[in-house]
Amino acid sequence: MEVTFILMYFGIIALVVEISTILLKMTGLDKDIARFQAISMLTGTGFTTGESELVARHPLRRKLAAFLILFGAFSLAVIISALSSLLANRSGIPQLGLVMGVLIVILIVTKMKKVQERLTTRLEADMQKVHVMHELPIEDVLFVGKDDMCTEVHVFYDSKLIGECIGDCIEGEADINVLFIKRGDEVIRRNLSEVKVQEGDVLLVYGDRSGIERVFEMELEHMEELEEGEDAEKLLR
Numbered sequence: 013m014e015v016t017f018i019l020m021y022f023g024i025i026a027l028v029v030e031i032s033t034i035l036l037k038m039t040g041l042d043k044d045i046a047r048f049q050a051i052s053m054l055t056g057t058g059f060t061t062g063e064s065e066l067v068a069r070h071p072l073r074r075k076l077a078a079f080l081i082l083f084g085a086f087s088l089a090v091i092i093s094a095l096s097s098l099l100a101n102r103s104g105i106p107q108l109g110l111v112m113g114v115l116i117v118i119l120i121v122t123k124m125k126k127v128q129e130r131l132t133t134r135l136e137a138d139m140q141k142v143h144v145m146h147e148l149p150i151e152d153v154l155f156v157g158k159d160d161m162c163t164e165v166h167v168f169y170d171s172k173l174i175g176e177c178i179g180d181c182i183e184g185e186a187d188i189n190v191l192f193i194k195r196g197d198e199v200i201r202r203n204l205s206e207v208k209v210q211e212g213d214v215l216l217v218y219g220d221r222s223g224i225e226r227v228f229e230m231e232l233e234h235m236e237e238l239e240e241g242e243d244a245e246k247l248l249r
Contacts (some may be wrong), residue, residue: 018091027055027089027115032080034122038132039072053080062106072135161221165228166235167213179205181228188219
């Protein structure tokens with residue numbers, strides 16, 4: 013009986029994770045990241061990665077995170093109790109089956125495209141009405157669309173941008189904006205068009221995706237290589 017109860021409860025946990033993943037995905041998170049963060053919050057482990065900031069800095073995701081953390085703590089207590097004499101009572105199985113059935117229905121409903129579209133619209137409307145600008149993720153603040161891009165650009169030792177002024181680098185590209193330059197511990201925001209690029213600089217760039225990929229082609233390629241672990245020593249020297 014105890015084994016049946018535990019298996020059923022693990023089924024409930026799996027359903028909660030799947031539903032939470034769908035809801036997090038509706039707020040703009042990548043599916044894999046959403047699932048990992050849902051599991052992290054539910055188990056209380058791994059929620060210290062850089063990706064956790066995507067949840068902590070988003071008002072709607074924080075609410076879902078609070079539920080998952082509390083549900084995870086409760087689930088731990090239930091699973092521990094499953095090993096005790098409290099679970100000798102068979103009357104708990106039908107109620108648990110009912111809970112599982114309800115969650116299965118919720119999962120099926122939330123996977124429907126029409127429901128997802130309505131919920132996404134509702135969530136976006138709630139974000140615009142209730143939450144102040146500084147609480148929103150940067151993609152929402154800058155109204156990043158399919159043709160837009162907001163990214164960091166790392167300047168490596170072999171970059172052609174070194175020694176060039178920012179204004180000269182993006183000259184002719186009307187739809188590219190350098191928001192700031194991070195140089196060591198210093199963040200440069202003033203008179204950026206006159207600032208000369210140095211090795212090790214990190215530029216936060218926003219604008220037209222094709223324009224950014226054209227101007228910073230070499231830098232973006234090096235960043236991809238670094239992420240894949242290729243020629244890391246060469247790039248970082």
